[in-house]
Each structure stands twice: as structure tokens, then as C-alpha cells.
Amino acid sequence: MRYLPHTQEDIKEMLAVTGRTSLEDLFDTIPDALKTKTDLNLPDPLTEWDLNDHMEKLASDNIACKGYTCFIGAGSYDHHIPAIIPYLVSRSEFATAYTPYQPEVSQGTLQGIYEFQTMVTDLLGMDIATASHYDCGTALAECALIALRKNKKADKIAVSDLVHPSHRQIIDTYLKPAGFEMVTIGHTKEGLTDLSAVEALDGIAGLAVQSPNFFGHIEDLAACKKVAESKKILFITSFTEALAWGLLKNPGAFGADLVAGEGQSLGIAKTFGGPGLGLLAGTAKLMRDLPGRLVGRTKDTNGEDGYVLTLSTREQHIRREKASSNICSNNGLNAMTAAMYLSTIGKIGIREIARLNHDKAVYLKSVLTAAGCEPVFDQPFFNEFVMKAPKNFKQKRTELINRHCMFAGLDLEPFYPQLTDHYLFCATEKVTREQMDQLAKEVA
Amino acid sequence: MKEINDLNLPEDVKYTKDHEWAKSEEGIVTIGINDYAQDQLGEIVFVELPEVGDTFSAEDEFGSVESVKAVSELYMPISGEVAAVNENLEDAPELVNEDCYQGGWIIKVKPSDNAEMNALMDKAAYLEMLKG
Numbered sequence: 001m002r003y004l005p006h007t008q009e010d011i012k013e014m015l016a017v018t019g020r021t022s023l024e025d026l027f028d029t030i031p032d033a034l035k036t037k038t039d040l041n042l043p044d045p046l047t048e049w050d051l052n053d054h055m056e057k058l059a060s061d062n063i064a065c066k067g068y069t070c071f072i073g074a075g076s077y078d079h080h081i082p083a084i085i086p087y088l089v090s091r092s093e094f095a096t097a098y099t100p101y102q103p104e105v106s107q108g109t110l111q112g113i114y115e116f117q118t119m120v121t122d123l124l125g126m127d128i129a130t131a132s133h134y135d136c137g138t139a140l141a142e143c144a145l146i147a148l149r150k151n152k153k154a155d156k157i158a159v160s161d162l163v164h165p166s167h168r169q170i171i172d173t174y175l176k177p178a179g180f181e182m183v184t185i186g187h188t189k190e191g192l193t194d195l196s197a198v199e200a201l202d203g204i205a206g207l208a209v210q211s212p213n214f215f216g217h218i219e220d221l222a223a224c225k226k227v228a229e230s231k232k233i234l235f236i237t238s239f240t241e242a243l244a245w246g247l248l249k250n251p252g253a254f255g256a257d258l259v260a261g262e263g264q265s266l267g268i269a270k271t272f273g274g275p276g277l278g279l280l281a282g283t284a285k286l287m288r289d290l291p292g293r294l295v296g297r298t299k300d301t302n303g304e305d306g307y308v309l310t311l312s313t314r315e316q317h318i319r320r321e322k323a324s325s326n327i328c329s330n331n332g333l334n335a336m337t338a339a340m341y342l343s344t345i346g347k348i349g350i351r352e353i354a355r356l357n358h359d360k361a362v363y364l365k366s367v368l369t370a371a372g373c374e375p376v377f378d379q380p381f382f383n384e385f386v387m388k389a390p391k392n393f394k395q396k397r398t399e400l401i402n403r404h405c406m407f408a409g410l411d412l413e414p415f416y417p418q419l420t421d422h423y424l425f426c427a428t429e430k431v432t433r434e435q436m437d438q439l440a441k442e443v444a
Numbered sequence: 445m446k447e448i449n450d451l452n453l454p455e456d457v458k459y460t461k462d463h464e465w466a467k468s469e470e471g472i473v474t475i476g477i478n479d480y481a482q483d484q485l486g487e488i489v490f491v492e493l494p495e496v497g498d499t500f501s502a503e504d505e506f507g508s509v510e511s512v513k514a515v516s517e518l519y520m521p522i523s524g525e526v527a528a529v530n531e532n533l534e535d536a537p538e539l540v541n542e543d544c545y546q547g548g549w550i551i552k553v554k555p556s557d558n559a560e561m562n563a564l565m566d567k568a569a570y571l572e573m574l575k576g
Contacts, residue, residue, distance in 0.1 A: 288490060319515055
């Protein structure tokens, strides 16, 4: 998008239309008390080279994954991004495209988004996928709202405490002001959601379980579905690691009603934790309840394939305050990136990458165990797992960042206070055996 | 779109300000949207129905109709319990356009207060309202 400032002539012309004489006059409806009286306290301008230096100095205060070995996932994963992805997404046709309301000038974008939706439904085994949401957390909160809209007599959503802690906060933020309640379901000592706690609950509209869960464990989605069915509530499942579906049986196969997921693993850089890519998929039955954008394929007057935003009547620009959600904005460019990534790696590629993630994580767990860490749980996992580390590890971990450029796991205590000295480790396809051996050596 | 005088507004049903119609027969009230509403909405592509057994008060929202142009809420002309829903609309929502008083009915209700029917408009009063 181009940045074109207003010239004095532009301003004069626009003021003439409004019938005002000056900018102060135009803004006179704003109460005086709210207006800034003094000039902004800004430093003097810099030359371009000084500014570049300044920005680089600021940037160097941060640690980015580049140049570091990352053994942390927890919702944002350090995967390889094929070279073709940044090349393709930075093409101006994609990078500057706005909401494709006008199909006559947006066929390329619309087709890309349609293919994105198709690939997401394939990946998750669901009937329909939207395009798209900010991140998994907001998509999951929208799923909670859908369940509450479908069951007007209920006012609660049951959410596993092994759903990503940030996502639970987002759900709570969405629900509380609307008069709804998020009921947190605890976990068993095996590190799985304690479904028995759901049985006793009344007035719930849905059950939300993350799999692989925050500890990395693969939840028993068939059992979750059974509980949801017996309670006549919607079964919502979420995930933070999209590549897991390269190996695991998908949520659709377990009868999930709604799936919310993070698509960051699909070719999108970590960029300080966002923007991510919120995936949201549902059954055909819930088609009209899904918030956000949907692209459909149809035939044009010449009988040729054409793409167009569809079911827009649910959306804010038509339905105003009765819209199914105020999420009108999509993450178009990130959705396009995910479509490009999935097309690049293909059906066999995703399986191979998923396999590599799992195998490396299994190896990492074994060398850490040999080095004296305690494997806390004995559950199938994808590429993340929890270890209890020796007491001195906290200190060691900081040293590893500073001296060895290595992020050695996520401290779980801030999220689960009872888990002192517990760390969540992740291995992606990018980590090497040498790096994993080095980490184990340092821990020992 | 139709002129007001071309609208099909039967004498034997009652009307609401939200353009539903209601017809009482043997203790059951059949409800749908009238010719004006279906004409204004245009091609109807989906009707969201309540469940049999749901209870509503008069003027409660009980469902919605979606056309290619808009989604409109459906409001209860009277209070009562849903006794039947027109399941044909699931596959053939266009029935509401084609035959809004017969094949395109939406729900049947067991009324909780028979007197509420009397408060609804007859054809003349409804026409008066439309003409403003």
C-alpha cells in the first residue's frame, strides 16, 4: 500500500467540501479538554543513515530466532520456511491486496483463499473452513461464542486447563463482558484433560480441548466427543501446531464440531509471537454460524469457474450489529502464505516434515532423560514434551541463551504454579543431532 | 418488486408489523412470512428454524430467513410452544418465495393465550400500515 500524504491543496479542497475554514475548525466537535495543546515531544529529525543505525541498535536489543537454536514451541514454532514462500508472498499482487469485495478485480486473491480453505478442510478433515482469523486464540474464542449462540439456554463453556494459557485468557476476555463463564477443567496426573470433571457440569454449551495439548500430549479426542455427545454440547478442539496433522488422525475423524487452530507453522515467521494465522473449521451443519470470511466457487455467465465471497449476509458489512461476529478483518496474506506453504510441501512432504519433528523430539527426550532430567509423563506426543529438570537448570538456562545462543525449553511454573522446575521442550525439523547432544551435555 | 396493490394478502390470516402472517385452525396457529416480506427479501436461500418444543413469547425472535440480499429475523406473532416446523424448507427454502401461505409455512405453534390472535392486524389494517 502506498503512503501518500495530503498536500495543502488536498486539505483546502476537502475543507471546502465540508464548509469548514481550517483544520481546527473541522475538529471543533472534539471537546477542548481532549485536545493536545503543546507540540509532541519528538527529537530532532535524523538523516537516513543515522536513522538506520538507530533502528538497528534498537533491534539488536531483542533476540530473534535467527542465529539461535530454539527448543521452545508452546504456540509459536521455529520451522523452516522454504525460500519460495517469502518470494511469492512479497509480490505486490498478494502483499497489497485488500479485502476482495469486488470479485471482478480480485479473482487471483479469491482463488488463492478458496484453495487455502480447501487445504485446511483436507488437513483437518472438516467440511468447511473460514479464511481466516488473527490467531488460534481468537478463533477458539469465536468457537466458544458459536456454541453459546447455538445453545441459548447455556451460559458456560468448559475449557481444558491444557488449552494454551493465552488462549484461555482470550476466551475469558471474550466471554466475561457478554455475561458468559469459562469453566476451567483440570487435568489428570497423566497429563490429559480430566473429562470426568465435565460430566457434573450444568449449563454448558461446549467443551474445548486442545490436542496436542499444552504439555504436547495427544488427547483422547474420541473420549472428548463421547462426553460432548452425552452432554448434548458442541465439541470444540484446538491446536497450536498445525504440522501435527501430517501424522495424526485429524479432528474431523473424531467428530469435532468446531476446530480452531494456529497456522503459524505453515510458512509464517514467528515475528515476536504474531501476527499468526487463526484457522477455524466446522461441520456443514454450522456453516451459517461461522464468523469471518468465506470464498465460494461458482460459474460465471460464460460458464467458467469464478470465485466470490459467499454467505456474506452473516457478516458485519451487511448484517451490522446482528453479524455473527465483528471479526470482519481477515489475515489474508498469512492465509495465502499457508496455502503456498502447503502447496510447496505437498501431501507427502507434510508427512515427512511431521515425522522429522516427532523423531527429533523423541531423540531429544531420550538424551535429556539420559542427562538427568525426569520425564514427567508417559504419553504419546508430537514435537513437545515436559521434563522436570535439576534445581540448577533455571540458572543454566539463562547461561545457555547468553553463551550458547540456545533457548532451552519454556519454564512452566508461571503458567502452572505447581510445576516448579518443569520445562516444556520442543524439537522441530530444524534442530540437529549435534545441537540436541550439546543441550544434553550442558544439562548434565 | 411488487406494487402494494399487487400483493397477495389473503383475508383469512392475521398480520404482524414485522410482516409475518398467522392463521389459527383447530387450536394450532400456523406462522409464515407474507407476500410483501418474501418479495422484499428476494430469493430465499435458507430458513433457520427453531426446535419443536421450544417456547417463545410474542415478539420473540424464533428464527431467521436468509436471502441473497440479507438475513432477517423472524418474530413470534403470539406466545406459545412450537408444535411443528416445516422441514421441507431445509432442502427447498424457495417454497417461501413460491407459496408463502401454503407450502412455505414456517412453524406451527400451540398458543398459550388465544386472545393474542385478536391483537394482530387483519388485511385492511395491515394494508393501511404498509401505505403508511
